[in-house]
Amino acid sequence: SQQGEEDPQALSIQEGENATMNCSYKTSINNLQWYRQNSGRGLVHLILIRSNEREKHSGRLRVTLDTSKKSSSLLITASRAADTASYFCATSDLTGANNLFFGTGTRLTVIP
């Protein structure tokens, strides 16, 4: 299975703290993406990092990618209560089909 795994499964932090989520995957990839899902809603794309990139920033988000370890991390700095959601990593493989293979998700709770 190409399904990735995320760690931790659940994370609870105080507002203002940083949140780090990790993702591991199994196959060679074209790119890795992070998505956010609020309860009962669809997924929202956050950031994409290509296989030849090691780090990318977008606002309060920082993503790293280590293709040798087949892992990625998502850091959310200065968290807010509104960041409470589930976060999924998704990989796009080398077939060119752009199908996404999602990780198991991390449920983040930011306590005001």
Next chain:
Amino acid sequence: DTAVSQTPKYLVTQMGNDKSIKCEQNLGHDTMYWYKQDSKKFLKIMFSYNNKELIINETVPNRFSPKSPDKAHLNLHINSLELGDSAVYFCASSRDLEAGDRGQFFGPGTRLTVL
């Protein structure tokens, strides 16, 4: 101005019935997708489709079939519904087979319950 819309939002039906879920995108994207999210929140790709090619995940039963009347629509038809089909189904679209930097745009989901 919803980018990717799905109808219905909720669908409750009896086992053995045939049902459809509609999806429309107004982004001018070339590729559309269907995903299934089960009760444990696992998301799995079912289909991807552009105007040239349908790619089917080999684990999807042939009771599921996507139908695209035009580039902006990819509807999901399900025959002979089974209890295990209960899940949330998400439609998504992207610019083309290349991801670009904006990833895929997801619809709000359709929660299917098979009784």
